Structure formats: structure tokens, C-alpha cells
Amino acid sequence: MEKKRNAGFETWLMHIFLVSTAIIVLYPIFMMVMSGFKTNAEIFGSPFAMPKSFNLDNYAVIWNTTDVPRYLINSTIVTVISVIVLLITGTMAAYAISRYKFRGSIMVSLFFLAGLMLPLRLAIIPLFVQLKAMGLVDNLMGLIMIYTAMSLPSTVFILTGFLRSLPSELEDSARVDGASELRIMVQIMVPLITPAMVIAGIYNAVPIWNDFFFPLIFIQTPENRTLAQGLTSFFGEYSVNFGVLYAGLTLAALPVVAVFILQSKRFIAGMTAGAIK
Amino acid sequence: MANIELRGVSKQFGDVKVIKNVSLTVEDNEFVVFVGPSGCGKSTLLRLIAGLEDLTKGEIHIDNARIDHLAPAARGLAMVFQSYALYPHFTVAQNMGYALRVAKEDKASIDKKVRAAADILQLTDYLDRKPKALSGGQRQRVAIGRAIVRNPKVFLFDEPLSNLDAKLRVAMRIELTKLHRTLNATMVYVTHDQVEAMTMADKIVVLRDGMVEQIGAPLDLYNAPDNRFVAGFIGSPAMNFFAGKVEGFVEGGIEISLTEGAPLTFPCTGSGLSIGDAVDFGVRPEHFCIGQGADGTLKGEVYAVERLGGETYLYLSSSSQKELVVHMSGDHQVAVGDHVEIGFSIAQSHLFGPDGQSVR
Numbered sequence: 001m002e003k004k005r006n007a008g009f010e011t012w013l014m015h016i017f018l019v020s021t022a023i024i025v026l027y028p029i030f031m032m033v034m035s036g037f038k039t040n041a042e043i044f045g046s047p048f049a050m051p052k053s054f055n056l057d058n059y060a061v062i063w064n065t066t067d068v069p070r071y072l073i074n075s076t077i078v079t080v081i082s083v084i085v086l087l088i089t090g091t092m093a094a095y096a097i098s099r100y101k102f103r104g105s106i107m108v109s110l111f112f113l114a115g116l117m118l119p120l121r122l123a124i125i126p127l128f129v130q131l132k133a134m135g136l137v138d139n140l141m142g143l144i145m146i147y148t149a150m151s152l153p154s155t156v157f158i159l160t161g162f163l164r165s166l167p168s169e170l171e172d173s174a175r176v177d178g179a180s181e182l183r184i185m186v187q188i189m190v191p192l193i194t195p196a197m198v199i200a201g202i203y204n205a206v207p208i209w210n211d212f213f214f215p216l217i218f219i220q221t222p223e224n225r226t227l228a229q230g231l232t233s234f235f236g237e238y239s240v241n242f243g244v245l246y247a248g249l250t251l252a253a254l255p256v257v258a259v260f261i262l263q264s265k266r267f268i269a270g271m272t273a274g275a276i277k
Numbered sequence: 278m279a280n281i282e283l284r285g286v287s288k289q290f291g292d293v294k295v296i297k298n299v300s301l302t303v304e305d306n307e308f309v310v311f312v313g314p315s316g317c318g319k320s321t322l323l324r325l326i327a328g329l330e331d332l333t334k335g336e337i338h339i340d341n342a343r344i345d346h347l348a349p350a351a352r353g354l355a356m357v358f359q360s361y362a363l364y365p366h367f368t369v370a371q372n373m374g375y376a377l378r379v380a381k382e383d384k385a386s387i388d389k390k391v392r393a394a395a396d397i398l399q400l401t402d403y404l405d406r407k408p409k410a411l412s413g414g415q416r417q418r419v420a421i422g423r424a425i426v427r428n429p430k431v432f433l434f435d436e437p438l439s440n441l442d443a444k445l446r447v448a449m450r451i452e453l454t455k456l457h458r459t460l461n462a463t464m465v466y467v468t469h470d471q472v473e474a475m476t477m478a479d480k481i482v483v484l485r486d487g488m489v490e491q492i493g494a495p496l497d498l499y500n501a502p503d504n505r506f507v508a509g510f511i512g513s514p515a516m517n518f519f520a521g522k523v524e525g526f527v528e529g530g531i532e533i534s535l536t537e538g539a540p541l542t543f544p545c546t547g548s549g550l551s552i553g554d555a556v557d558f559g560v561r562p563e564h565f566c567i568g569q570g571a572d573g574t575l576k577g578e579v580y581a582v583e584r585l586g587g588e589t590y591l592y593l594s595s596s597s598q599k600e601l602v603v604h605m606s607g608d609h610q611v612a613v614g615d616h617v618e619i620g621f622s623i624a625q626s627h628l629f630g631p632d633g634q635s636v637r
Contacts, residue, residue: 167360167362169358169359169360169362170362170364172324172327172329172356172358172362173356173358173362173364173423174364174375175328175329175348175349175350176327176328176329176349176350176354176355176356176376177350177375177376177379177423177427178348178349178350178351178376178379178380179350179375179379183379188364191366192365192366
């Protein structure tokens, strides 16, 4: 009886903890979304109140009078291409490291791991010089290359673990069936690690989508700006219209949240894979 | 169908020699079983034939054509793995037809072959299922079906039944033997289970430490093992061994003394032994009888009894032997703590010289 009451108490504590964490995480997002429906006067007059009306005026302003649609397209291009290139190269690298024994394989995997520990921002000056020489400054291509390189270590790290856990008999069996090494990778092994690829994709897509630093350094012309960077133009240009800014931020957060909700089942499956076997 | 010939095959992983100069022949339509304790190299030998490992030395021929330089798929053989190795994201039909799809056969002919194989293995109702929706036995049949579909010259099996429960294993054993007869195929089968080896094989290859200990028909290995290792490995429970010494020579045999019981005369021709040599005398558990034996009798105390109704196992300890196993058919009323006499006849016993080789 005593034990049961204890268990109930623990569950309550757990729930209180989870609910308060959820509130702490969700409240700013909720504030952002709500403020997107307010005018500047409302935001300053009653910052915590609900908006008077849920009209889409601020969104109309964004859509009709700002470059945000352009920024949205730029961010989408950069993020989607980066993640695709990243997953292709990352999977191939992880496959080679985890499935083949070759001289120096440990060195190669340590090389990728080292990338996890280096803060890329420290290398910004040589990086700038390098991209300048390649003519990729003020070019979305340059951003894509940086993001792909930046995200490779974590992708290789995540995928290597998953690929190592696949039984080698599958490969052997496909070899006896006559499949080439490329075919074994593409048709047999990679489909089995899609949860891991979803993890690696989302894990890297979010910081790429939200990144402010690299566009700030490398992008100069307004047409090439990404969303995070573009939203700063609201400061000053519209004497800081906070309502519009919040609407823009909401718009910026929407795609990532949508992708996460759509893929959350796979994401969670991937996170817990191998836990129970 | 085809015959396989291994000539001086060796395999080394780094400094470790796993297969040491193995030569053997598998005849057309023969069911050959590689058997041996774990780590003896039997699976490696099979993988060498399959082409999943490269030879360090030697040659492999199928149908008198050298194939050891060919890729696995070009060797014309199919392999069934211990873990089944079914592709989890393919349906049963896709699993079975994968090799044909890789070989770019047309869809209609793939479908026909898959259906024919599914028919043999009673898998027709499951063709659209994924492996995870199948039981262990069904998965195993899909793995076999995948091999059949390719119509290979040789089937290779790597411990295919070891993941199944005991009852299913017996059923699959019989099914495989039937399949061998239906397909008229050459099959090479690896197992550590000597019951599988004894019941399925036309020929058994006993391996130890990467070397062939003996090749022969199951009952030849049972009745006339070449050495102490094969004698101890084939037969279950294992043969009982007694330490002995050569005391002298008589017409057509040698006299030996054991650490217990009366001296014996063991018939043999040209044993190559000399007086004082240490020998091992072996009697199988099923060749002991309760009471006085025709040629010798030992005494022991029963410390465990297993009465199964149809058969009885006695575990005894004697003055020189910690464990003696006796296997009798029928039920016997023996209790733990009983002192019993067990007898044997020379005709059903074995003698091994100091080098472990059989003395005949």
C-alpha cells in the first residue's frame, strides 16, 4: 500500500516536471505566434494579452511588401539541397567506414569525429578567403557547401552506428544473389537505415534553416538572403514593426515544425532503435 | 548438377591459420555435411566455396572448372544462412526473386519460378508478406526458396536449423532430406549438431582446427573412427575412454591393462605399438550392458539416472573414472547410489594409440 502511494506520488512529480518543462518550451513559441496577430500598439500596451482579432494583416504585409517570400525560397533551396547532398555523401562515407575493412579506416572515422569537436566559426577567415577564391561569396552555392561540410561529421557519426548494427549476412546473401556493391548499398542496406537518415536529416536541417551567422558573413545582396538573415531587415526599415517581425518569425518556424511533425514517428523510432532487440 | 573439388585449400586471417590444406571431393548429387566443434573452420570452408572469402592457397573446382577467382554469383551456387538473412523490407516474393531481378530476367519468368519454388515449400499463401510477419520455420523456408529459385548447381547451408526450436528442427531436417531427393542437387551443409550430420548426410567431413580429421559415410565414422577425436565427436552421448597401457603381444592382437578391471586382449594387425605405450580404450555408452560383459566388466556407483521410458541413461563414477555414461534401451529400475556392474565386448570397443590414431 505504502509502495503504491509512493509510485502515485512519483508519477505526479514526473507529470508536474513534464508539464512545466513543456510550458517553458512552448510559451515563447505561443507568444511569438500570438504577437504575430497583434499591432505594435497592442504588443506594447498589453504584451501578455491575447490578440484582439486573429486577422492576417501582418502576414499580408510580409507577403505583399517585403522580400520574405524570396528569403523563404532561398532558405528552402539552401536547406533542402544541403540536406540531400549531406545525406548522400554522409551515407556513402558512413557505409565505407562501417561495412568495409581497409587500411586507415579508423583514421578516416576519427577525421570525421574531429569535425564534431572543431567550432567551424573559428575558421571563418580562411573559409571566407577560400570561398572568395572559388567565387562563391554572395552565392547560395557557397552556403550549401559550408552547411554540407559542417553537418557531415554528425551525419557520419549517426549513420555509422546504425550501419554497423546491420547483420553482415544480409550483405553476403546479396553478394551470392549477384548484386554489385553499389546495389547492395542502395537496395539492401540503406533502406534499413531510413530512421537514422531521418534523424540525421532533421538534426542538421534545423540549424541550417535557422542559421544566421554564415549568411550574415557570406551573403551581401538582398536577393540572396536567407530567412533568418532577412528578418533582421525589419529592424529599422519599418521602424521595427514587431507584429510583422513576429509574423515573419512564425512563418520561419513553420516549415521545420511541419517536417518534424510529419517525420516524428520515424524520428522517435530512430532514436530508440537498438534500445530493444 | 555438379561435383565440387577442393585442392589444398588454405585460409589465413592475419597470422591465424583457419583452414589448413584441405582437400576433398563432393560428388554430384551428394549431401555432404561439414561437422566439427565451434571454431574448427567449417563455416569458413563453406564461405570459401561460396566466394565470400578469398583463398590464401589452393584451388576450388566445380564441374572440373576452376572457380575460386570468380565472384560469388558467377559460381552458380546458392547459400542459406543461419540467420536466414532475408531482406526485411522486401516481401517473400521479392526476397525469393531478388537474384533473378539482379540477373535482369523478365518479370513473367521470375514470377513463374518464384511460384514454383513457393509451391514446393508451401509458401504460396505468404508471398505478399514481409519476413517479420512470418514464423521462424516459414522464414527458413523462404531462405531455402530463395536458393531454389536460382536453380543453382550447388546448395550451401550454413547451420540453417540452429535458430529453430527442437520440434521444428526435426521437421525441417526431414523436409531438407526430401528436398535433396526432389531436386537431385549437390548440397554442402555445415552444422555442429551431429544428429543433423548423422541423419542427413551421404558423407560427413569431420573438421578440427582447420584440418580434415575423417571423411566417410555416417555409420562408417560411427563404427570405425580413424582417431580418438572422431570417436569422441561422433555419437551422443560421447564415447567413454579409459586410460590403458600395452603389456605385451599375442597372436593376432595385443594385451592391454586398464586402470581398473582385468587385462584385455585386443585384436589387431600391425599396430605399430610397443610395450609400455599409453593407449586409450573406448566404449560407446550404448555398447555397455548391465551385469557381466562378454569380455570385461567394470564396477561403478550411480550418481545420476535419466529414465525416459523408452531409454535409460546412467551416469556412474568408478574407481578410475569420474564420469561413465551408459545408455540402455527400455526402462531400468536403477536408483542413485546403487552400485552396478557394467560389461562390454571387445568387438564393440575401440583402441587408440598414443598419437590418437585408431588401432585396428
